[in-house]
Amino acid sequence: MKRTVPLILTFLVGLFMVGEYFIPHYRYRIWTAEFLEWGVILAAAAFVLGLINLIQVNLPKVLKRERDWGYKLVMLIALAVTLVAGFTAGEHRDGPSVYKWVYDYTFVPLNATMFALLAFYIASAAFRAFKARNLEAALLLGAAIIVMVARVPAGESLPVIGDYLPRFMNWIMDVPNIAARRAIFIGAALGAVATGLRVILGLERSHLGAD
Amino acid sequence: MLKLLLRFQHMDRRWIFLGMGLSILLPLVFPINFGFKVDERVQALYDSVEALEPGDTVLISADFDPASRPELEPFYRANLEHLFRQDVNVVMVSLWEFAPPLVVPILDEVAARHGKVYGKDYVFLGYKPGKELAIKAIGENIPKTFPTDSKGTPTEELPIMKGFKQAKDFPLLINVSAGFPGTREYVLQIQGQYNLKIASACTAVSAPDYIPFYKAGQLTGLAGGMPGSAQYEKLVYPDGPPDGVRLLASQAINVLNLGHLYIIGLIVLGNIAFFLTRRLED
Structure with a gap:
């Protein structure tokens, strides 16, 4: 039952x-x-x-x-x-209140700080782990460097290659990136349909708990 | 030399942190302004707002928090400016519990600058939990999903909501999205079902995920991260900002220059050191 x-x-x-x-x-x-x-x-x-x-x-x-x-x-x-x-603070918290103070002066700075720390850890992780150990890693590294340089104004302002970098970056984003992501999306969507059907038909029961 | 490279490879990460800190601080103290071009996707987003007629009403789903504020607030501000300047009305909702205290004061501030009246020209219907369920409910029936606005006025009594019951009644839905639930969920849950016009501003990390939606015509425009926000600001304020308005992303984008170049420099030097010292380490 x-x-x-x-x-x-x-x-x-x-x-x-x-x-x-x-x-x-x-x-x-x-x-x-x-x-x-x-x-x-x-x-x-x-x-x-x-x-x-x-x-x-x-x-x-x-x-x-x-x-x-x-x-x-x-x-x-x-x-x-x-x-x-x-x-x-009541149902409508538009005006000044303790709740708004807690949000503005504790949550906002803490939340922003946690996210900002990522910049430091990404720099450290990129230095330690991003190595061209094989062909696949070298391709990934090359694509990442092109996208990173082209995403900032300094990249666009480089002499000679500055005009071509954004175009090449857009090609990377529009062609290989989309091809890979569409494959992943379609695979995940088919998986979601299968899982949904299994749940509806009662074949998948993990959501009901262990008892 | 090899020993030096080995030491470089294994240097204390606090040196890396110090370099990163300086890469961010120096451009703030000594700004160097490079020009930048507007991406096709940001231009498409701008054009979809330009195509709106005075008196049209758009639905904005403001789904971001303080962590993504530097990337998305500049777009959000410029977008409101763009809409109100064209006399387009704004109905706003949020699916992120941390968004309302952040987005409502900005909405009120920009609306006041344009002399807009709450309830007639703009409204904030509030936060709704439920993630995808809430998105589906916005697609089905907005007054049922948000029975009152954030001030407690029944949604059906608001003049701005006359004739707007479902998401498909709006000529454009703009999603300012920092992640889940956001643009991906709007596209998957209701864009296809109702053939909605959706434009998205998202964090830089989400942009590659949403480009396939733009290319498939499921998004009418896409502004990704700080560069996307800066480009949108450039389009909205071609002659520079008016008094009292700061172009936050256009200023911040130049801070990214040195940060990006620093990380690229670290990766390149790390790889050179890796190849030169590989045998020694083996």
Whole structure:
């Protein structure tokens, strides 16, 4: 029962939603729109589950003083402060509030800093790992250097080759890049269709959990 | 010499970090301005906005966060300027929970500069969770997906929303996309089904993924990363920015010069050292 009901529901809803593409009647669309709304509500409810899960995983580790418990404590305090600030700011948070302050002066700089650090690690990783060890790696290296030089104004301003670099870069992006990506997209799409069919038909059951 | 190259190969990464820091800082202190050309994809994006008539309404999905702000905010600002200058109305939504506090103040600021009225000329309908589900719902029924705007006004009562129920009712959908959910999901979920005109501004790392969509006609234009934003700014402000407006990407693009050249230099030198010392290391 615990497995059969979800399998029947998956089959019926999956089949119904696929039908939207084949039955262009407006009444059918009204029902699919209704299902989509249910889906959006369920997705919003996942935030609550995530919140509970975060507390369930981290709080016991803080209480037992397990490894890195201090970081987890900071995370839980930040979570509580943001949550309270968010609720007290009300539904519409356009004006100045604690929530906006937390966003502007902690989240924005931290988020931007984490992303900016990538530049340093990419430089280090490129130096250490980007070696022409074989023909494939040499081709990749050559293409990467051309694209990197041509993407910045300094590359376009180089004497003699400056005019040709962007054209060559566009050729790399438009021909070999597209050929490879289309192959990957089509392969992935066929895989997604197969997986979707397996889920609808109940052959793939991993989403139902281990029990 | 070989020992020196070996030491270079295994140098402390903090030296690399220092060089990278200087490559970014020096152009900020001593700017060198190189000219740049406009890419065909950015030109196509600009042309698709130019083709709109005064009074048209576009749907913008602003899906970026502070991490991608340097790349996408310049485009977002220039795009709003472009739209409002042409008297095109803007309906904005967001699928990224961190976007609203970032995008709404800019929308209000640019709209105020053009004397636009909230609810009549522009509106922000808010953030919607659900990722692909939310995109499908935007394709099906916008007032049902966003029953009120971000200020609590029922969407169906907003003058700007009269006659706009589905994504296909808009002549153009502009997606400012920093990743998932974003341009790829809009194309896969609703572009083909409703034959939508979608233009995209995305991060540099996503641009190669979206070029096949542009080439297949599924995107009407594409601005990738900081260079794309700078090129769009160049098209929107051909005679330079008006007072009080800064062209963020056009300034920042020159900072990228030295950074890119530094990484290329490291790769080339690293390879030379690798080949010369390979036998010694073996």
